Amino acid sequence: MTSDQDDRITINTPNDGPIEVVFGESSPEQQVECFKQAGRTFVRSAPEDLWVAAEEQLAQLPLLRAKGCRHWCLYRADTPNEIISSLRTIRREVLIRDSQGVRQETGYDICMVATDAKYHGHGLASFLTRKVGEWADGPGAAPVTTLYTSVGPFYVKLGWDLLPAPQVSFELPLGVSRDALQRKREKGQSLQTRLVGPDEMPDLCNRDISQLRSQVEAYDLTPNTSLVRTLPIPEQLEWYQEMAKLQSLNWCDGREVKAVGAVCEEANTWILWYQDLSRKELKITRVKPGYGNPDLTKQALVQLLVRAMEEALSWEGLLAKIVIWDPSSEVHGALQVLGKELGFTTKSEMRDGVNQTSIRWANAENRQTIFWPNEYYACN
Ligand SMILES: CC(C)(COP(=O)(O)OP(=O)(O)OC[C@H]1O[C@@H](n2cnc3c(N)ncnc32)[C@H](O)[C@@H]1OP(=O)(O)O)[C@@H](O)C(=O)NCCC(=O)NCCS
Secondary structure (H helix, E strand, O other), X not given: OEEEEOOEEEEEEOOOEEEEEEXXXXXXXXXXXXXXXXXXXHXXXXXXXXXXXXXXXXXXOOOOOOOOEEEEEEEEOXXXXXXXXXXXXXXXXXXXXXXXXXXXXXXXXXXXXXXXXXXXXXXXXXXXXXXXXXXXXXXXXXXXXXXXXXXXXXXXXXXXXXXXXXEEEEEOOOOOOHHHHHHHHHXXXXXXXXXXXXXXHHHHHHHHXXXXXXXXXXXOOOOOEEEEEEOOOHHHHHHHHHHHHHHHHHHOOOOOOOOOEEEEHHHOEEEEEEEEOOOOEEEEEEEEOOOOOHXXXXXXXXXXXXXXXXXXXXXXXXXXXXXXXXXXXXXXXXXXXXXXXXXXXXXXXXXXXXXXXXXXXXXHOOOEEEEOOOOHHHOX
């Protein structure tokens, strides 16, 4: 039996009897406890102090500073620093196209939803997520909230929509060396490409954004459907650069992350990536196509993906796979060419049960939605 009044809920536990639990935005002291809870739940491999220090460092990033990230929790009324359930909201800049036209808005992504294992099944995460939804609809003024989840059906019950989440991936072929790839690239190259360093990333993101609105306006949208796309703002990509740095400290003696992508200026095409050392994957966070010329984009992507493979190989066995979310036909085309030349096969699949994309419109309004594209950079 539970009772639920405004910002609190009482649960009956078999061992401790009734416990009153309160909802709120975390105080600074509670925030550290939320970091610990997220670490216990999602990052069991790292020691707690290392994880908390990493969280504190990430919290200084422009994306998260100044309430860009808010921590929400349920805590015991009698011991407020005992966090029972927590999650965080991180701001998202989005372009929306619907019956009112195209406009830029600020929404939120919900992440790191966790309830302490001993309190599972008392309706706590449901209560917390519902309260945060009320905040997003009210003071948060968010037209849309997104999340990437491993427990999709749980959110559907709370009024979220699950969206298609396709990805393509391939293992680095055995026996292909970095030198061989470089030689191949230099020999057969008609289009020039170069690596992108961290300093150049903000400029590329801004160029990307400046070309996006017209793409959203031109999208062939079915009537009564709304289109949402998260903008690749530099702060969003910078979060991944910082994550790669932190992971490199942990797994690679702090090796400098020098390349964050590659660009082909002639084709107005580039890719950005993130060295996800914890999963041994090079994630392509953004594929920016050269709009209006799919064949040139495909040719450029062949070269750029060779650059990505060289980058992955340079981490000497620590990155074994390349993953691309929401691959376009140009990406598939480029991978087909490369796979044939280098002898690898790709795996195309839907992310069922991991990082499944979900969306909630303000006041749980039921809308037919296209989330385009659904790329990795938009997920935290
Ligand atoms: C998922 C989680 C947050 C639920 O917390 P909780 O406080 O027990 O949630 P509630 O009591 O409000 O709801 C429990 C419901 O979640 C469902 N649920 C729990 N784990 C689930 C899973 N892996 N897949 C689908 N549903 C799941 C339960 O079946 C239950 O459904 P019911 O209400 O129909 O019986 C908790 O299990 C947890 O911390 N898991 C580990 C971290 C995690 O996976 N977080 C989600 C990442 S997006």
